[in-house]
Structures are given as C-alpha cells and as structure tokens.
Amino acid sequence: MWLDNVNSPADIKGLSHKQLDELAVEIRQFLIESLSVTGGHFGANLGVVELTLALHKVFDSPKDKLIWDVGHQAYVHKILTGRKAMFPTLRKFKGLSGFPKRSESEHDMFDVGHSSTSISAAIGYAIARDLKKEKHHVVAIIGDGAMTGGMAFEAMNHVGHMGTDLIVVLNDNEMSIDPNVGAMSNYLSKIRTDSHYQNAKAEIQHVLSKIPSLGSKVAKGLERLKDSFKYLVVPGMLFEEFGFTYMGPIDGHNIALLLEALEQAKNTKGPVLVHVVTKKGKGYAAAEASYDSGHYLNPVKIETGDSIKAIPSPPSYSSVFGSTLIKLAEADDRIIAITPAMPSGSGLLKYAEKFPNRFFDVGIAEQHSATYAAGLACAGMKPVLAIYSTFLQRAYDQVIHDICIQNLPVTIAIDRAGLVGADGETHQGAFDISFLRAIPNITIMMPKDENEMQHMLYTAVQQNGPVAVRYPRGEARGVPMDAEFREIPVGKAEILREGTSQIAILALGPMVDLAEKAASALEKDGIFPMVVNMRFVKPLDNELLMDLAMRGYRIITVEEAAVAGGMGSAIMEFYASNMISAVELFPIGLPDRFIEHGSPKQLLESVGITADRIVEHAKRLAPKKRQRA
Ligand SMILES: Cc1ncc(C[n+]2csc(CCOP(=O)(O)OP(=O)(O)O)c2C)c(N)n1
Ligand SMILES: CC(=O)[C@@H](O)[C@H](O)COP(=O)(O)O
Ligand SMILES: [Mg+2]
Numbered sequence: 001m002w003l004d005n006v007n008s009p010a011d012i013k014g015l016s017h018k019q020l021d022e023l024a025v026e027i028r029q030f031l032i033e034s035l036s037v038t039g040g041h042f043g044a045n046l047g048v049v050e051l052t053l054a055l056h057k058v059f060d061s062p063k064d065k066l067i068w069d070v071g072h073q074a075y076v077h078k079i080l081t082g083r084k085a086m087f088p089t090l091r092k093f094k095g096l097s098g099f100p101k102r103s104e105s106e107h108d109m110f111d112v113g114h115s116s117t118s119i120s121a122a123i124g125y126a127i128a129r130d131l132k133k134e135k136h137h138v139v140a141i142i143g144d145g146a147m148t149g150g151m152a153f154e155a156m157n158h159v160g161h162m163g164t165d166l167i168v169v170l171n172d173n174e175m176s177i178d179p180n181v182g183a184m185s186n187y188l189s190k191i192r193t194d195s196h197y198q199n200a201k202a203e204i205q206h207v208l209s210k211i212p213s214l215g216s217k218v219a220k221g222l223e224r225l226k227d228s229f230k231y232l233v234v235p236g237m238l239f240e241e242f243g244f245t246y247m248g249p250i251d252g253h254n255i256a257l258l259l260e261a262l263e264q265a266k267n268t269k270g271p272v273l274v275h276v277v278t279k280k281g282k283g284y285a286a287a288e289a290s291y292d293s294g295h296y297l298n299p300v301k302i303e304t305g306d307s308i309k310a311i312p313s314p315p316s317y318s319s320v321f322g323s324t325l326i327k328l329a330e331a332d333d334r335i336i337a338i339t340p341a342m343p344s345g346s347g348l349l350k351y352a353e354k355f356p357n358r359f360f361d362v363g364i365a366e367q368h369s370a371t372y373a374a375g376l377a378c379a380g381m382k383p384v385l386a387i388y389s390t391f392l393q394r395a396y397d398q399v400i401h402d403i404c405i406q407n408l409p410v411t412i413a414i415d416r417a418g419l420v421g422a423d424g425e426t427h428q429g430a431f432d433i434s435f436l437r438a439i440p441n442i443t444i445m446m447p448k449d450e451n452e453m454q455h456m457l458y459t460a461v462q463q464n465g466p467v468a469v470r471y472p473r474g475e476a477r478g479v480p481m482d483a484e485f486r487e488i489p490v491g492k493a494e495i496l497r498e499g500t501s502q503i504a505i506l507a508l509g510p511m512v513d514l515a516e517k518a519a520s521a522l523e524k525d526g527i528f529p530m531v532v533n534m535r536f537v538k539p540l541d542n543e544l545l546m547d548l549a550m551r552g553y554r555i556i557t558v559e560e561a562a563v564a565g566g567m568g569s570a571i572m573e574f575y576a577s578n579m580i581s582a583v584e585l586f587p588i589g590l591p592d593r594f595i596e597h598g599s600p601k602q603l604l605e606s607v608g609i610t611a612d613r614i615v616e617h618a619k620r621l622a623p624k625k626r627q628r629a
Contacts, residue, residue: 002026007082009056009107020057020255024049027076028283034087035075036302039422040098042294043281044073044143047173047252051141051276052076054258055169058266059137062106065125069118069142069152071099072296073171074108081107091422093598093606098423113426114391115341115364116149118142119156119168126164137266139167145176145341148184148363159271160243167265168244168273171252173280177295178343182363191235192249192277239273248275253282292344314478317471318415320450322347324457325384325413327485329355334382335461338362340369346386346415366391370398370410377408382461388416389429389470400439403466407441410467411460417446417470418509418560419590419604424597429470430590433537434565436468443467443490444537446509450476452535458485472510472560474600491539499530503618504553506532508567511558511609518614527622529556537567545574548583554621555585556614560604563589586617 002019003026005011015023027049035042053076055066061081068074078096079087083105089095100108110121118140126138146152147170159166172188174180236246245268250261258276265272280295281287286305287294299308329335329351337355339346341364352359362369366387373383387395392414403410417429436444443463447453453471460467496512497519507515512533519531530553532544548555557568568587575583591607604610 003030003079003084006080007084009061009080012053012057012080015057017256017259020050020053024053024255025283027053027079030079030084030087031075032284032302034090035297036300038088038090038092039298039300040075040090040296041072042284042287042297043175043292044173044295045075046282046284046287046294047278047280048073048141048171049076049282050253050255050258051169051171051278052080054255054262055139055141056080058259058262059139062109064137065109065122065139066107067109067118067122067125067138067140068100068112069140069146070115071112073141073143074100077107078105081105091424091597093596093602095597097597099426111426113423114394115146116142116151118146119152119159119166120154122166122168123155123159123162123164126166127162130164137165137167139169141169141171143176144170144172144174144185144188145180145364147188148176148180148182148341148365150365150367156239156242156244163243163270165269166271167262168271169262170248170273170275171278172249172275173278173293175280175293175295176341176364177292177345178341178361180363181341181361185363187238188275191275194235236273236275239275242271244271244273246273246275248273249277250275252276252278314475315450316347316474317450317453317476318345318347318473320347320453320476320481321386321413321415321457321471322349322351324454326351326354327454328384328458328461329358332382332461333358334380336360336376336381336383338369338373338376338383338385340364340366340387340391342386342388342391342415345388346413348386366394367398370395370412371402373410374398374402374406374408377403377410378406382409382411384411384413384457384461386413386415388427389414389418389432390416390420390427392432393435396435399436399442399466404439404441407465409461409464411457412466412468413457414468414470416473418472419595419600420473421600421603422597425594428590428595429473430562430595431565432468432470433559433561433567434569437538437565437570441465442538444470445488445535446470446537447535448494448507448509448512448533449479451479451481452488452533454481455486455488456535459488459490462487463490470509477510477513488535491536491541493535493541493544494533495530495544496533497529497531500528501622502551502553503527503622504530504532504548504555505614505618506534506555506557506567506571508534508537508557508559508561511560514609514611515558515614517611518618521611521615522618525619527618529618534567537570540570540574542574545571546578549575549580553583554623555583556617556621557585557587557589558609558614559587559589560609561589562592563587564592566590584621586621588613588617
C-alpha cells in the first residue's frame, strides 16, 4: 500500500509512473470508501486523482503555489498534504473543510468555494513573486465549468497583457455541476473531439516556419494566410490569442503524459495553459453513470451509489420552487427561468424539460444572469432568476444598476438563504437581506413554509418591480399545498398568536417554527407572547410595528440572516426614524463573523438561534406582571 506511506508531497517524489498509477488506484478506493460514509464531492475528486499526483510530483508545494478553483476538487490534494486521517471529519463541525483553507494547511494557497477566482489569485501571487524577485511557480487549476465565469476571462485578459510566468491547468471534464454549457464549452469540445486538432499544433507550426519571410506585400498577405490557417487547425488558438502558450489536449488519466506536459509548462516562459481532459466520477461506476457524474453525493451504499438515508422526506424548497414555476409558466408565457449554472440544485430540471425555450442556464455567470434578466424584463418578459443567496453576492451591482434603478419586474428566487451547513463560510446565505434591503424599489419576502412560498412566488410575478423571494436549503415542512395560488398583500405580516404578555416574537421564514416552539414553552411559564410571521422584510408591516409600540410591546426578532443590516435592524431603524425610542428590542440572528461548516442544527446552536434563546430573552424582557390568556 503506497497510500499508507504518503503524508506529504515529498513522499511521492520518488515514485515511478507505475507506482503512481498504483497509488492512484488506492486513492480512488480511499475516496470512495471515505466519502460513502461522510458524503462529499465524489465526481470532481475522482476525476483529478492522476492530475493531482502529477502536479505534486512536478511542482514543489508549498514553495510552488497550487491554486484550486472552487476547491471542491481538492480532496486528493488534501490527502497528499497530510490530511488523510481527517477525512472521517470531512465537512463536519470543527472537522476538515470541504475546500482549501489557508488556516488548514500551508499547502492551501487561497480560500475558495466560489468559482472562477483561481487565475486572478494566481496572477496576484505571480506578480508579488516577480516584485519580490522570488523564484517559484504559480499554477491555477480551473475546471471547464469555472472557465465559463467572467472573472476567469477578466484574469486571462490581465495575465496575457502582463506576460507573467504562470500556468493555468484547465481540467476539462465537460461538466459543470450539470452538463457544461455555452460557447466556450463547445469550443473545448471541438478541441477535444476534432481529429484535425489532435497533435496538429507542432506539425502545423513546423510547416509554417518553413515558409520564408519575404518582407513584402506578398509576405504580409502570406502572414495573414498563415494566421487564418492556424485558426482553422491549431487547437487552443483562443488561448494563444489571450497570450498563453496552449498545450493539449492531454489525457488527464495518463500520468506519463501529464508529467511530461507539466514539466514542459514549467520550463516555458510566460503564461501557459495546459488543457487536460478528464472524466468526472472516474473509477466509480455509480458516479460515472449518473446525470451529474456524482458531483455531490450524500452517504451512499458503495455497491449501488444509492443514498443511505431512505426515509421519505418532504420535498425540498427548491423542488417546490421548480413545480411552482411550471404552474406559473403554464399560465403566463412571459415567464422565463434563468439559472447561473445550477439547474438541478435550483430544482429546475423538470421546468427545463417542459419549457426548453423559456429556460436558460447561462453558465457560472451570476452577473450576466441578473443583467440578462433585466434585458428580458425591459422587453416585456417576466424573468425569474433562480440563484443561491451566496452566489447572488456576485451580482450585487447588476441587481442595483440594471434591475432596481429601472424598477424592472424581475423575480429573484433566492435559494439557500440562511445556513447551508457543510459547505461552510463561503456558501452560507447570510447576507442577502443586508445587502438587498438598502436598495430602493425592491420587495423582499420569505415564506414560513412551502405553501406560503408558492403564493409568494405567484405574488412576486404579479408585481411591477423587482421582488426577492428567499427560501432555505433542504427539506420544506411537509405542509399541505393549496390547489390555487393566492396573492399575499405586500407588506402585511401574519399574526399567528395574539398573546397577552406584551412580548412579540417577530420571526422570518423557517424561524416562525422556532418562534412557535419558544411560545409554547413560554406559555408553560405563564408568558403569552405574540408570534408574528413577518413575511416581508421590505416593505415592513409599519402598521403592526406602530401598533406594537403604542401598546408597549417588547420585541424579539428572529431571522436566519446576519443581524447587521437584517430584519431586526430594519425594525430598529423604523422605530428610530419614527422617534420611538421606548421599544425594547432584542435581535436574534447570525453574529458578525463568518459561520464555519457543520450541520445547520449544530451551527444554529453555535450561534444561539434556538428556541431556548428566544425563551431566555422573552423572560428577560417580559413585564413582571403577567396575564393569563
Ligand atoms: C460563483 C459560483 N457559482 C456557482 C457555484 C456552484 N458550483 C460549484 S462547482 C460548480 C461546477 C464547476 O465546474 P468545473 O469547474 O468544471 O468543476 P468540476 O466539478 O467539473 O470538476 C458550480 C457551478 C460556485 N461554486 N461558485
Ligand atoms: C462546490 C459547490 O459550490 C457546490 O457543489 C455546492 O456545494 C452545491 O451546494 P448544494 O448542495 O446546496 O446545491
Ligand atoms: Mg468540469
């Protein structure tokens, strides 16, 4: 067993090609066994076993800088850099992160989780190296999906202009999470499959170099001809035009070829792009055969790849979103669904099948997705942009500049709002309320359950301006669904318990459930709080808030979002700007720090978003004289 003796990159330096091949088999086995218990990003990691071995053999990490894009494919890198023993704790509270983290290892060069940052970070490292007159290599490893992101192009534009020594390894497996899309993806596919391209570059350049330079008009014409000929037959010409030396396509499961290409890249001046072709999910039949090549799997039975959790559960909010959108689109042919590279995660696969002409996966292009929606809305359509809270951060200016200033009827369906859990800091949906609330014209709502969600989506698409409907990751509550949509009055909260103790718990979204639990516990102690499903963060239910103030209520707000700038803050601002200083209010929400990985339950407990904490503060705030209901 080679793997038993691998605890650092130094341990693979002396291995032969054959031994590396054997180690690759062991690593695959280790990944399959370990991830089948913890769950994890199977597909991408199984696909980069040989590539990661080759990178660590050729380069000298941490002196040479390996910078992973997204980072969900860095498990093999973690195994080779001394973290193998921590795999049972992968993505668990206080355990090994699912992404590279500088605080976790000196071999992790850049904290990551969002896509398309690696080339920008790499040029940062490379320019700093040059300014400091240091000598080392900088390598960005980016997938074909991540390559669809605008940042990757912005960075290539910069790298090509600088001409800095930097290597980009493009790991092309034809997959994003879902099958990859877009013109870039088509271009890569052409390079991969067109037999004219295979090994053509060297031959073509050899032939062209034989054509003499004549230094005349004829020669100029000939040069142009050479260029257009190269365009036709030389693979990777696009990257060459960006200023990179293109190498590839290379079989990413052939260690000998990988080592040769990476050595060559290492010895080439200026920016180099090594195009490596891999198979996502390689070596695990269940992953290879699945729609998404086993991108992410919960704990599975190894033999079948079936999820171990077999208990039937309520549908996810995402799937209710998808089925609601189908109903909305059936009734209104102006409805258009847009996703930046998350069709399955956003629950849109059935919609896409049903309305192929009104469904757009635009790639990992959140900024474009928002402005594209704005354009559609200007032209009279009713776009619904399905986007995770954390990825909407990428499109902040587009939401302001392109959607909200023009007050366009774009529905932003914000999935994964609140704590997502195991993905950690980079993916928690903590900030959308804070950053959206400041924008004029937008309406922001969150349903307490999936039934209310369908009505909110219906309400959203009826509006004449931008609306954000936020909802959490995972299972909905399993409540019965109304057969007909109903419009929810904008800015009106729902009082669920009247209460008599001058305490109001104002809760948002799934926090309503927590508020109800706290209220039931409080009632046992003779405190009868009002419980309110706030529904809207913007506009707030001013009438209710004014009434609570007039009646001397003390308030606890509960939201699964950052307290800074959240719903509680909005309510405090409301009272402050109405010169009402007497209202005692305690906001419960996410604290002013990034929330690590762990299960949502553990994380909520760790930040004090619990029914017990509501109870504690309700008891503290409750007027001493209590009334029974
Ligand atoms: C900005 C951003 N948008 C969306 C995602 C969700 N996401 C994570 S991995 C991934 C696909 C990446 O594809 P690729 O880079 O080709 O990697 P592969 O999994 O195929 O190895 C997507 C869309 C993300 N992490 N960041
Ligand atoms: C790496 C990445 O960004 C995605 O794979 C993410 O983990 C998906 O999250 P969901 O599982 O919530 O769809
Ligand atoms: Mg890919």
